[in-house]
Amino acid sequence: MKLLTCPVNGTRPLSEFVFGGEYRVAPPADCTDAEWAAYVHNRSGAPGIKNEWWYHAPSGTWFIAERNTLTDKVMRTYLKGQEGSK
Amino acid sequence: MPLRLLKYALSKDYPGTRFFKAHETPKKSYDVVIIGGGGHGLAAAYYLAKEHGITNVAVLEKGYIGGGNTGRNTTIVRSNYLTPEGVKFYDASVKIYEGLSEELDLNLFYSTRGHFTLAHTESAMRTMRWRAEVNKHVGVESYVVGPDEISKACPQLDMSCSGQAPILGALYHAPGSVARHDGVAWGYARGADQLGVEIFQNTEVLGIDVKAGKVVGVNTNKGYIATSKVLSAVAGFTPRICEMVDLDTPIVIHPLQACVTEPMKPWLDTILVSGSLHVYVSQSSRGELVMGSSLDPYEVHSTRSTLDFVEGLTSHMLDMFPFLSNIKVVRQWAGMADMTPDFAPIMGKTPIEGFYLDAGWGTWGFKATPISGKTMAETIARDHAPDLIHSFRLSRFEDYELTGEKGAASVGH
Ligand SMILES: Cc1cc2nc3c(=O)[nH]c(=O)nc-3n(C[C@H](O)[C@H](O)[C@H](O)COP(=O)(O)OP(=O)(O)OC[C@H]3O[C@@H](n4cnc5c(N)ncnc54)[C@H](O)[C@@H]3O)c2cc1C
Numbered sequence: 079m080k081l082l083t084c085p086v087n088g089t090r091p092l093s094e095f096v097f098g099g100e101y102r103v104a105p106p107a108d109c110t111d112a113e114w115a116a117y118v119h120n121r122s123g124a125p126g127i128k129n130e131w132w133y134h135a136p137s138g139t140w141f142i143a144e145r146n147t148l149t150d151k152v153m154r155t156y157l158k159g160q161e162g163s164k
Numbered sequence: 165m166p167l168r169l170l171k172y173a174l175s176k177d178y179p180g181t182r183f184f185k186a187h188e189t190p191k192k193s194y195d196v197v198i199i200g201g202g203g204h205g206l207a208a209a210y211y212l213a214k215e216h217g218i219t220n221v222a223v224l225e226k227g228y229i230g231g232g233n234t235g236r237n238t239t240i241v242r243s244n245y246l247t248p249e250g251v252k253f254y255d256a257s258v259k260i261y262e263g264l265s266e267e268l269d270l271n272l273f274y275s276t277r278g279h280f281t282l283a284h285t286e287s288a289m290r291t292m293r294w295r296a297e298v299n300k301h302v303g304v305e306s307y308v309v310g311p312d313e314i315s316k317a318c319p320q321l322d323m324s325c326s327g328q329a330p331i332l333g334a335l336y337h338a339p340g341s342v343a344r345h346d347g348v349a350w351g352y353a354r355g356a357d358q359l360g361v362e363i364f365q366n367t368e369v370l371g372i373d374v375k376a377g378k379v380v381g382v383n384t385n386k387g388y389i390a391t392s393k394v395l396s397a398v399a400g401f402t403p404r405i406c407e408m409v410d411l412d413t414p415i416v417i418h419p420l421q422a423c424v425t426e427p428m429k430p431w432l433d434t435i436l437v438s439g440s441l442h443v444y445v446s447q448s449s450r451g452e453l454v455m456g457s458s459l460d461p462y463e464v465h466s467t468r469s470t471l472d473f474v475e476g477l478t479s480h481m482l483d484m485f486p487f488l489s490n491i492k493v494v495r496q497w498a499g500m501a502d503m504t505p506d507f508a509p510i511m512g513k514t515p516i517e518g519f520y521l522d523a524g525w526g527t528w529g530f531k532a533t534p535i536s537g538k539t540m541a542e543t544i545a546r547d548h549a550p551d552l553i554h555s556f557r558l559s560r561f562e563d564y565e566l567t568g569e570k571g572a573a574s575v576g577h
Pocket of ligand 1: 199200201202203204205224225226227228229230231232233234235236237238239240241367368369370397398399400401420421422456497498499500501525526527528529530531532
C-alpha cells in the first residue's frame, strides 16, 4: 500500500494519511470492570482483514479502511455510516 | 587457528563439530516445549537446563534459529530506561551480557561503546535529566552531558544538525554496548544442546491443545507433542500463538526497519541516538554503520522494507553527518515488532495453566535476551514469576498498573 483512497478526496499518496487504529465498538456502560479493561487495552493483534480508522491530514477527513494486515491490501474505504455505498 | 583452517581445507568431509545436534523428529512428550528459537526461547531453554536441571525440553523453531527479530536487530544493549523496574531489569541483563562470551565460550563481540541519547529540545533535556536521576538511584551509570562532551566523544557530529536541530545536550550511558546478535542465539543454542535440550528447526507449532484450562500438548507440522508446559517466545508472531489459546493481549505488530552502509574505516566509537531526528547509529566491527529509525506507522504482519524508510533515515543521518553524502546504503531489512501500549514487555504466567508468555519485546528485546531467559526459566520451573518481572505481568493491564517506558524506548531501542 503506497496509495490510499480517501472517500472524499480520491486516491492520494500514503504520506498524506495517518493511521488511527482498529475500528472498535465500546462495550455497554454497565459492563464489568474486566470487560472494560479488556476494551481499553486489548487489541485483535492477529493478522486478518480489519476495519481501521484512517485520517486524511490535509483535508481533516476521518474514514474507515477495510485492510488485510497480512498482505497490506486495502479492500475498500468509506465514511463512517456510509458502509453501504460502493 | 591457521592449522585448523588447513585441516578444514584438506578434509573431504566436514571435520568440524556441529553447533548443536540436528534433531529431525520430536519425541512423543517433553516436560517443557518452547515455541520460538530466537534468543529468548533458546536462553530460556539454556537456563532451564543449567539452573533448574530441567533438560527434557524441546525448542521448536519454524524457520532457522535466530532468523526472527534476534537476527534482524541493531544489537544495542543498554539499561538507561525510565522506570526503576525497567532499569533494574535491563541492568541485570547488561551484567549477564558482560560475562556471556566467557560463559558460552563463544566470542559475542560484546563491545562497550558508551551511548549518547541526544536532546535537541528543552523538553527532551527534561526527560534526559529524569532518566539520569532514576538510573543513578538504581546504581546505573548515566548522566547528562553538554555539547562539549558530545563533540569530544564524536568530533564528526555536526552539533547544529545542519542548522535544523541544534544539540543542547545528551544522556550519556557508559555501559551502552553492541554485540553480535546471531552469536547470542547460537551460543545459547549450543549451551542448551550440550545440557540435553533438543532443538528442532523447520518445526512449526500449528495449535496448542488446552483441556479444562490447562495445556496438555502442541500440534506441529511434525505431529503431536504432549506437554504440560509451553513457553511462547515468538516476538512478532505472539498474537497468532495467543489466538491458539484464545488469549487476548494488547500486543499489535508493526514493522521495524534497519539498514547498513558499506564498510568504512572505524571512526564512530560511540552509539548515538536522536529521538527528534528518529535516528540511531553505531559502527559494527565490520565497519558498517548500523542504522535504524522509529517504528513503521501502521500495523503490518510482514518483513517488507520500504524506500520511504531509507530516504527519511538517510536525510536525517546527513543532518548529523554531512560528510557521509557519498557513502552507500548496501542492505535494508525489517522485523515484526510486538508492541505494547506502555513499551514494556509482557512476561510470566497467563490465565491458562501451563501457558507462559515471553512477549511484547517490540523494538527493545535483544538487550533483555539473557535476563528474560533466566527469569522465564525460573517462572516455568517454579510456576511462579520472580519479583524482577512482576511489573511486566500480563495482568497489569487489568489492574491499570502499566509500566510506562515510552520516554526511554520509542526511538533508541
Ligand atoms: C530492526 C530491528 C531493530 C532492533 N533493534 C534492537 C536493539 O538495538 N536493541 C534491542 O534490545 N532490541 C532491538 N530490537 C528488538 C529485538 O530484536 C527483539 O525484541 C528480540 O530479538 C526478540 O527476540 P525473541 O527471541 O523473543 O524473538 P525472535 O528472534 O523473533 O524469535 C522468535 C522465533 O519464533 C519463531 N516462530 C514464530 N512462530 C512460530 C511457530 N508457530 N512455531 C515455531 N516457531 C515459531 C520465529 O520463526 C522466530 O525465529 C530490534 C528489532 C528490530 C526488528
